[in-house]
Amino acid sequence: MKYGKFAAVYDGLMEDIPYDKYVEWVASHVPSGKLLDVACGTGGLSQLFAEMGYDVTASDLSEDMLTVANQRFQEANQSIPVLQLSMDNLEGLSGFDIVTIAIDSLNYLQDEQQVQQTFKEAYKALNSGGHFFFDVHSIVKVDEVYMASPFVYDAEEIAYIWHTEPGEAEHSVIHDMTFFVQHNELFERFEETHEQRTFSVDVYTKWLEAAGFSVESVTADFSDQVPDKESERIFFHAKKA
Structure with a gap:
């Protein structure tokens, strides 16, 4: 999907995401190597991986996101x-030790076949013994937590009103967001609609194994804990044989 003007405000909205914990999670299993950061967004996580010494390649479908990412990398x-x-068509990329799909990016795939194809693409991109790391929204987050909208965010230069409603598919959500972004003394208003869908841990595990992966761990909420019924973000670490 295209993010449009959302790319320009993305970093400010994601400032509470503990990217450093994501890097620590990956590094605790694979401390170095050639890394493909799929759905990299504006490149914040890619930059941290590069600073840690990983040989990073970044990919994303959104031209707007990649423009911001390129600027970030150049400035650094x-x-x-x-x-x-x-993410479901990596066009023959191979030779990576690590593939990441971070911060619920996988949930933007609405079709079951797309998710399964993405796992196959990650598998093909990895060297033998390579590692695949990703996270997704839990079912309870999509079906219950998100349904408590509207959510309101009001910072000095950015504000938004965020409404949600169930999508057509099971365990899916439609996010309707109205942004107000300050430019000099005026605020520009624009709207974004995003759709996400998730699946159960068992379903993701089945699809990973069908793609050829062994599932090394399933944890929750930036911790080493096993997911429970209250967990909101599920982390998968899989390995290519």
Whole structure:
């Protein structure tokens, strides 16, 4: 999907996401190597991985997101290749030790076959013994937590009103967001609609194994804990044989 003007405000809205914990999670299992950051967004996580010494390649479908990512990398004097690719079509990429799909990016795939194809693409991109890390929204987050909208965010230069409603598919959500972004003394208003869908841990596990992965761990909420009925974000670590 295209994020449009959302790319320009994305970093401010994501400032509470503990990207450093994501890097620590990956590094605790694979401390170095060639890493493909799929659905990299504006490149914040890619940058941290590069600072840790990983050989990083970043990809995303959104041209707007990649424009911001490229600027970030240039300002940091980082040589990170950037590719405009869909996560379910990585066009023959191979030779990676690590593939990441971070911060619920996988949930933007609405079709079951797309998710399964994405797992196959990650598998093909990895070297033998390579590692696949990703996280998704839990079912309770999509079906219950998100349904407590509207949510309101009001910062100095950005504000938004965020409404949600159930999507057509099971365990899916439609996010309707109205943003107000300050430019000099005026605020610009724009709207974004995003759709996400999730599946159960058992379903993700089945699809990973069908793609050829062994599931090394399933944890929750940036911790080492096993998911429970209250968990909101589920983390998967899988390995290619």
